[in-house]
Amino acid sequence: MKVIPFKIAASQAESIIVSEDILPYFYGHMHRHKEMQLTLILKGTGTLIVGNYTQPFAPGDFYIIGANQPHILKSDPIYYQNNVEGSVHAVHIFFEHENTLSHLINLPEMEFAKSFLEKTRQGLQIPEGYAPEAARLFLKASRSSGLKRLLISIKLLQYLSRHVKEYKLLTTDFAAAPFPAVEDIRLNEVYQYTLEHYAENITLERIAAVVHITPHAFCKYFKKHTRKTYNAFLNEIRINEACKRIVNGDATCIASIAYATGFNSAINFNKVFKKTTGKSPSEFMKEYRHKWDNALKLLRQPACLIPMFASSLSVLPASSSIAAQGLVWPV
Missing domain, CATH: 2.60.120.10 (Jelly Rolls)
Structure with a gap:
C-alpha cells in the first residue's frame, strides 16, 4: 500500500x-x-x-x-x-x-x-x-x-x-516537507507491517525485506526520513499498545503485558516504558486509576455539569459504557 x-x-x-x-x-x-x-x-x-x-x-x-x-x-x-x-x-x-x-x-x-x-x-x-x-x-x-x-x-x-x-x-x-511518492510507499509498508506484527521478533533483516533493501540501507533510509532508528519506532508502537492494555485491564501483571507486546524481559520493558512515557508502568497505572476515580465522581454529577469536564472522560477505557457511546459537547 x-x-x-x-x-x-x-x-x-x-x-x-x-x-x-x-x-x-x-x-x-x-x-x-x-x-x-x-x-x-x-x-x-x-x-x-x-x-x-x-x-x-x-x-x-x-x-x-x-x-x-x-x-x-x-x-x-x-x-x-x-x-x-x-x-x-x-x-x-x-x-x-x-x-x-x-x-x-x-x-x-x-x-x-x-x-x-x-x-x-x-x-x-x-x-x-x-x-x-x-x-x-x-x-x-x-x-x-x-x-x-x-x-x-x-x-x-x-x-x-x-x-x-x-x-x-x-x-x-523536518517532517513538514512532504516525502516523494516512492518514499511514501516504502514508509507506509514499514508502518503497516509494524502495526500488524509489533508483538513478534522483528529483526532488521525482517523489516528490511518488507521494502526489499538490505538491513544497512534500511537503517540509513529509516533514520533519514524519520530522524529516529527503527528500533525506537518499534518500541513506541509497543509501548502505545502496552498503555492501552493497562488502561483496558487486558493483563494480570506488568510482566504479561511486556511479553504480549514483544519485549523479551520485564526489566527491558520497564526501562523502555519509562524512557518513552516519563513514568514507570506502575506509576502510569496508579495515575490512570486516579483519573478513573475522578471520572467516576464526574458520572455522579448532574448530567448538565458533565460536559464542563468532558476532557477528563477521555481516560475511560473503550469497554466502558460512556466511552462506547462517545463524547458529545453541547453547542
Missing part, C-alpha cells in the same frame, strides 16, 4: 469542508491531502501516526494535522474483527488555506490565523484543559453551513491561536 493522495470532496458553495465518520473502523490507509485537518475523536480507539510520530488515540482527543502530512488513524484490531457499523465516530473540518482561503487569510485582521496555520504544518494535539471550549466551537462550526460556518471557524482559529497554550507537537520540523 502507498500513501494515498486523498481528495477531499468539496462543494463549490463551501470553502470549509466538514466530514463525519461513523464507521466500523477508521480509514485504514496512510494518506495525505492539501487541506489542514482538525479532527475530534468521539468514539473509538487505536493508533495515530502523523509523519514520524505515533501515539494511542481515544475519545476526546483533538488533533490538528498539517497540510500534506502523511497520517493514519489505525483502529485497534478488535474493530476489524467485529466489523460493526458505528463502532467509531469522528468529525473532521478541512481548511484549504493556500488557495481557497488565501485572500481571507492575507487580510491584516487575519494575521493571527496566518501565523497559526504556519505552526500547524508540524501537527498539533490540543491539550486536555482547552479541549472542551475548542470542541464546542468545532462542533458548532461543523453543524453550521455557509457564512455562519466560516465565521464560527474563524472564531475557532482565533481561540486556538490566542488562548491555547502548550500544544503537543506531533512531528519534528
Whole structure:
C-alpha cells in the first residue's frame, strides 16, 4: 500500500469542508491531502501516526494535522474483527488555506490565523484543559453551513491561536516537507507491517525485506526520513499498545503485558516504558486509576455539569459504557 493522495470532496458553495465518520473502523490507509485537518475523536480507539510520530488515540482527543502530512488513524484490531457499523465516530473540518482561503487569510485582521496555520504544518494535539471550549466551537462550526460556518471557524482559529497554550507537537520540523511518492510507499509498508506484527521478533533483516533493501540501507533510509532508528519506532508502537492494555485491564501483571507486546524481559520493558512515557508502568497505572476515580465522581454529577469536564472522560477505557457511546459537547 502507498500513501494515498486523498481528495477531499468539496462543494463549490463551501470553502470549509466538514466530514463525519461513523464507521466500523477508521480509514485504514496512510494518506495525505492539501487541506489542514482538525479532527475530534468521539468514539473509538487505536493508533495515530502523523509523519514520524505515533501515539494511542481515544475519545476526546483533538488533533490538528498539517497540510500534506502523511497520517493514519489505525483502529485497534478488535474493530476489524467485529466489523460493526458505528463502532467509531469522528468529525473532521478541512481548511484549504493556500488557495481557497488565501485572500481571507492575507487580510491584516487575519494575521493571527496566518501565523497559526504556519505552526500547524508540524501537527498539533490540543491539550486536555482547552479541549472542551475548542470542541464546542468545532462542533458548532461543523453543524453550521455557509457564512455562519466560516465565521464560527474563524472564531475557532482565533481561540486556538490566542488562548491555547502548550500544544503537543506531533512531528519534528523536518517532517513538514512532504516525502516523494516512492518514499511514501516504502514508509507506509514499514508502518503497516509494524502495526500488524509489533508483538513478534522483528529483526532488521525482517523489516528490511518488507521494502526489499538490505538491513544497512534500511537503517540509513529509516533514520533519514524519520530522524529516529527503527528500533525506537518499534518500541513506541509497543509501548502505545502496552498503555492501552493497562488502561483496558487486558493483563494480570506488568510482566504479561511486556511479553504480549514483544519485549523479551520485564526489566527491558520497564526501562523502555519509562524512557518513552516519563513514568514507570506502575506509576502510569496508579495515575490512570486516579483519573478513573475522578471520572467516576464526574458520572455522579448532574448530567448538565458533565460536559464542563468532558476532557477528563477521555481516560475511560473503550469497554466502558460512556466511552462506547462517545463524547458529545453541547453547542
